[in-house]
Amino acid sequence: MTEKRKSGMPVAYLLGRREFYGLDLSVDPSVLIPRPETESLVDLAIERNPGSVLDLGTGSGAVALALKFHLQETRVVATDADLAALQMARRNATKLNLDVEFRHGRWFEPVAGERFALIVSNPPYVALGDPHLPALRFEPKSALQAGADGLDAIREIAREAPAHLLPGAWLLLEHGWDQDKAVRDLLADAGLESLTTWPDLAGIARVSGGRLQS
Numbered sequence: 001m002t003e004k005r006k007s008g009m010p011v012a013y014l015l016g017r018r019e020f021y022g023l024d025l026s027v028d029p030s031v032l033i034p035r036p037e038t039e040s041l042v043d044l045a046i047e048r049n050p051g052s053v054l055d056l057g058t059g060s061g062a063v064a065l066a067l068k069f070h071l072q073e074t075r076v077v078a079t080d081a082d083l084a085a086l087q088m089a090r091r092n093a094t095k096l097n098l099d100v101e102f103r104h105g106r107w108f109e110p111v112a113g114e115r116f117a118l119i120v121s122n123p124p125y126v127a128l129g130d131p132h133l134p135a136l137r138f139e140p141k142s143a144l145q146a147g148a149d150g151l152d153a154i155r156e157i158a159r160e161a162p163a164h165l166l167p168g169a170w171l172l173l174e175h176g177w178d179q180d181k182a183v184r185d186l187l188a189d190a191g192l193e194s195l196t197t198w199p200d201l202a203g204i205a206r207v208s209g210g211r212l213q214s
């Protein structure tokens with residue numbers, strides 16, 4: 001373990017676990033290590049107390065499981081394109097005895113024809129060639145990288161979201177420190193309203209959202 005740590009492997013992978021929003025989650029290199037800043041996304045989702053929520057790109061299941069833990073009456077659906085990640089998310093759900101529906105596929109593919117009272121996502125948002133990428137080399141590229149400007153995933157999610165939101169429902173997206181304006185523009189292009197950006201606990205613009213007209 002010491003040798004692996006010296007080579008830069010994150011402690012969470014060495015231990016096989018990471019705490020997120022008070023939950024003890026199992027992790028391995030098939031999933032992104034849940035980050036404290038993503039807890040802001042969970043806070044905003046809990047405040048809305050939705051009847052149903054969709055978590056896109058669930059990874060270890062962090063966001064979906066934290067939501068189910070705190071919103072027991074809410075139906076929680078979570079998707080990921082990576083089968084190994086979904087397997088880890090299911091393992092975490094079983095361990096925590098939380099009833100989340102996990103589905104495999106690209107973004108909205110597994111929820112065709114369905115609408116939700118809230119959609120949340122912490123999608124990949126790092127630009128190709130970003131200087132932070134070497135430090136993140138132990139985590140799956142598919143969880144991090146999203147095209148030349150880091151916005152490919154957000155572009156796709158924003159475009160398709162209105163067909164899966166109930167009237168008045170919010171789409172909340174985590175993004176990089178310098179992407180808030182670009183993300184609000186994409187949400188506006190998709191026809192969403194009440195566009196807002198919220199800071200994380202470090203004061204960095206971290207989550208942007210918009211809602212479908214009521």
Ligand SMILES: C[S@@+](CC[C@H](N)C(=O)[O-])C[C@H]1O[C@@H](n2cnc3c(N)ncnc32)[C@H](O)[C@@H]1O
Pocket residue numbers: 031032033034035038056057058059060061062063079080081082085105106107122123124125142143144153
């Ligand atoms: C930044 S990670 C977030 C993981 C977890 N939600 C969290 O906050 O810790 C992004 C996730 O999106 C998934 N993903 C990437 N491209 C996808 C796609 N086209 N469709 C669905 N999921 C995708 C990755 O497999 C990864 O699990």
